[in-house]
Amino acid sequence: DTGVSQDPRHKITKRGQNVTFRCDPISEHNRLYWYRQTLGQGPEFLTYFQNEAQLEKSRLLSDRFSAERPKGSFSTLEIQRTEQGDSAMYLCASSLSGSGSDEQFFGPGTRLTVL
């Protein structure tokens, strides 16, 4: 396990379709985060999990967005009825709480384009 992986790396979809992204964190990390990043901006926090529990959700996370981490390992982020404004890079990060630095390690991201 060399780092955080995300799948797919790129997704093109038509407006109104549903999409699902997957994130596999570093195996011993108990925290997992989802961010959204648009061009020229820093990442914006969406939600995070500690083990399987979803502990925080941003106001950016509308009802069309749902995230799960059922077994405390990988996570999925689903966007229902996609809109053109959902086009962005979706980043996943993981960290080990109590490690001292709580440093988040980022995955390569999933680039979503909504036509």
Add this chain to the structure above:
Amino acid sequence: KNQVEQSPQSLIILEGKNCTLQCNYTVSPFSNLRWYKQDTGRGPVSLTIMTFSENTKSNGRYTATLDADTKQSSLHITASQLSDSASYICVVSAFSGGGADGLTFGKGTHLIIQP
């Protein structure tokens, strides 16, 4: 409101030259400050992390400084290489008792190294 401001927004320099990127923050209570490098289409990768008591930290040709009194940080790149072309994001962490909202991201400085 916690904020991180980075300057310049973008910078173009010739290969082999040095450059300095700036980060000003208003995050309280301050925990640590990180500089990330983000290649185009990839996730951010950590370069340095500094706590309140650290004034400078180096990672190869990258040297970060922190002035906790003026709430300013800089990232100095020495003898730039073409591979340094990327966005550099300043991230400041506040003591929040855990949780992702303890992180405030800057918008990044887009650095281009020209041959």
